[in-house]
Amino acid sequence: MTLESKIPEGPLADKWTNYKSTVPLVAPNNKRKLEVIVIGSGLAGASAAASLAEMGYNVKCFTFHDSPRRAHSIAAQGGINAAKNYANDGDSVYRLFYDTIKGGDYRSREANTYRLAECSASIIDQCVAQGVPFAREYGGLLENRSFGGVQVSRTFYARGQTGQQLLIGAYQALSRQIATGKVKMYNRHEMLNLVLVEGKARGIIARNLLTGALERHGAHAVVLASGGYGNVFYLSTNAMLSNATAAWKSVKKGALMANPCYTQIHPTCIPVSGHYQSKLTLMSESLRNDGRVWVPKKKEDAVLIQQGKKRGVDIPEEDRDYYLERRYPAFGNLVPRDVASRAAKVECDKGHGVNPTGLAVFLDFADAMMRYGRMEASKKGLVNLSDAEIKALGRQVVSDKYGNLFEMYEKITGENPYETPMKIYPAVHYTMGGLWVDYNLETNIPGLFATGECNFSDHGANRLGASALMQGLADGYFVLPYTIGSFLAHEISTPKIDPDRPEFIEAEKETKAQIDKLLSINGSQSVESFHRRLGQIMWDHCGMARNEAGLKEGRKLVRALREEFYKDVFVPGSNEEYNPELAKAIRVADFMELGELMIMDALNRSESCGGHFREESASPEGEAMRNDAEFAYVAAWKWDENEPEMFKEPLEFKNVELKTRSYK
């Protein structure tokens, strides 16, 4: 199979403009005749569903949640990037594009990434018009802050709840279309199969989670906006129910999975506290703007802290190792996520970790509070203040900026981060890999589109902070509504898809058989326990640092676990009821296959790039070493239970020079 990226001709900066002026359009009267299914109602799904409906298409939108507003986009904290250059610090579309390509370690498509940067500014305008209450300056204009991996301030935010506010904006737009009837919303419905008719995606089989009924839904095209697959690791910052099922069922129908090994491990999460841990909580990357990351210089100190005999505040300044500032003086605490995460792992592996498990580092705001305190004192004309008074002033500033995050930290850990430094550790956060799509966001299956985290296209091997929201909304509001025309323009004479066609009946049977199988095993272990074990295998063998032997071992373990799952899992209840355990079983079954594919991809890619770090491919100082000669390609996998097959899409860089990523 050759993978056609369908990148338009012409100079990089003109590609999208030219594309928009030449892509086939669907006339309004024809749009009314066409149906589009959108799976997912997060930023990518809700924005796409709303925009398509506004254009006149008939949209059916599916979510497994009880309401579209619960999608996990809601939990994004820090912000959304846009090349507005409001901060007058030299930002531009090209710079945002360049930062994203570089941040992604040169493993994304130039044209897609450039388009993302181009669309970014319109997103902010759209969201402001929808009533998203972004942070403002005293003059009433939009405020920006800086984020990891870049040297300009281009991140727009709404306190620490930017994802929530953007999702509410998209949800409101979607709600408006639901009210007009242009979107039919299917809450508590989970897509369990993709239906192909003559090779084109023409519908889905969805399970009504309340009744267990399998429903057939036909449409002219299907858009997957179902998010990422970080929950393969069980412990991640993803929501408990985030899953890969919709995407994976499509993979099983022939869609290609691209770069599945690219996993983002976020450096600032609350460390694991016990075996019962169900998920990990992110502390926004924005904290690294003011927080300083450190571990004790002396191992003895670290050991005493681990044993609870010393506290962070007891370590004198000269005995602290601000390792990010030491190793990366140019970016310091603001290095990209993958770099910061690995650095934390290195320190903890050396035995300098600072919690009972030894898997945590400090994130300290003491300096920031003093710095802000002095600024406030000078603003207010106060002199001769004691350190405690200065700290109190600074504490207020820090609280205004990060108050909700500090509260959340205290709720979870029971420790007050104003008094004692936070403890953080990396955790799985985002998956850059996803369904392979071309420039149109169309997968290799005609009529099947993938947007947002569900596709692989824009972030390469590592995503910069505040770019996920940008991509989800760019895809949904500004890209897909155009590019879907490239397919639908040829479908205007296709009649309404009949869900009683044999292809639908066949797909439904297939799904029913899977459900019956899971229910009939009647083993002795819970779905949850299998998921935990899968996560542990993935973390140990395909986590922050990977090597050939470990990956090979990991693959064996995952296969064995999958076998055990199908022999010994216990799924209580029946299909014909509200049965969360059954829903979970179906999802975990998919994770078991996807996990294996991730390992295979990691095994194949023997270079280090972005979030994918192969121990075999590192410099003597431990920095990741890319291998552009051999690996400047997208690895797109066709699933097969025994031997998945890999196809390559070479990546061409005509507008940026491939450099070793340096944040020193």
Added chain:
Amino acid sequence: MGLNLKLKVWRQKNNKDEGHFEDYQVKADEDMSFLEMLDVLNEELVHEKKEPVAFEHDCREGICGACSLVINGRPHGPNAATTTCQLHMRHFKDGQTIVIEPFRASTFPVIKDLVVDRSALDRIIQAGGFVSVNTGQAPDGNSIPIEKNRAEHSFESAACIGCGACVAACPNGSAALFTSAKIRHLGLLPQGKVEEGTRVANMVAQMNKEGFGMCSNIGACEAECPKEITLQNIAYMKRAYIKATFSGE
């Protein structure tokens, strides 16, 4: 260390079932979240081949609004400004009895055990909780300056997570806090002000149509709201609605 707890959990097979309490013993750790404690219980139940307790949850970060539960009579449990998923077991005592019930209101029918149907809230938003702007129509984001404080106040209302604790806390089963938070969020911004009249009229009408109770200013909603949405929102809604009724065309 560790807590031995006695749980009285509401079990209800489906909407037609009467429902009843069942007693369970569970061992918990202080650092567990409340939902992780329920995970432990469910793991044991599954191990005994019994039906686990159904409850809704997702992000476990206090933002998606999926988790609910009335814990010892309080929506989202004993801590102020905390969702159930962010409630940790260190706030309970060894040997304590914990009664867990679903969010109650006639507009929130029970689906199973502790899971209720809160879709009425979505329909209130669909009635008018949006700004009528199509994709692509927007002017530059900085074309209308918005006073910092105003944006902050709008944000405070927009922080609502749509969990429905206000309805559950209200002895009248009123959704006034939820509805008014959306009305104030949009109404304080120039972009949302334009269609405020129709918005408030339609949303209030929908609230009635769904059968939510009528606010009598008790303030239980405000006291239990995990996002600390205030009664000021309800007053705002009243002003906007009165204005829309008596001055509108």
Added chain:
Amino acid sequence: MKWLVTFFETGVGKKLLMGFTGLFLILFLVVHLVGNLQLLKDDGGEAFNTYAHFMTTNPLIKVIAYGNYFFLLLHAFVGISLAIYNRKAKGKRNAVAFKNPRVTWASQNMALLGMLILAFLFMHMGDFWFKMKTGQLNVVDYGNGEVKDLFSAVSASFKELWIVIAYVIGQIVLAYHLWHGFQSAFQSLGVNHIKYTPFIKQFGKWYSILIPLGFAILPLYYYFFK
């Protein structure tokens, strides 16, 4: 006029009625108390009877009085129907009832308190107003023509222990009703302001203590000191 009907079908409309009528009744309480304080004058009832005469014969006051009865009944009717509606809207209640310290007891029992006040009013009106209207009172003349001697009826009633107890209880119930009602009326009109509402709330609390206290002093004074 459908728009107006629609308005009063909603909670906002109904509570607007409750707020307006409530505030009117709150004002009435002041006027009523000021008049009643004439009972403390040691003049054999002249000031009180003159005041009572004025209140029952002045045409403007009469209009206001009928307005007052109407508002009172409207307040009671809408209040009770709201309570019934809300009970239904809540449906099944939780087995464990939690009392949040931020929520007053009064606010959750306004209908009960209101009905008790209504019962008290029936007694109160039956005792004095009915007697006055049906000519069961003697007449006295202070030099400006004949006026009904309500004073004698009042002072006689206030010698009866059960009546005094009933009045005192009535005023305690009223105090609770006002404790929530005063500030709630403003909220119902949409008045909730970060600067002014704390003052309204504070004032309301003093009001809900002092006014009923003023009323309650009268029977106690007559019972113990006259």
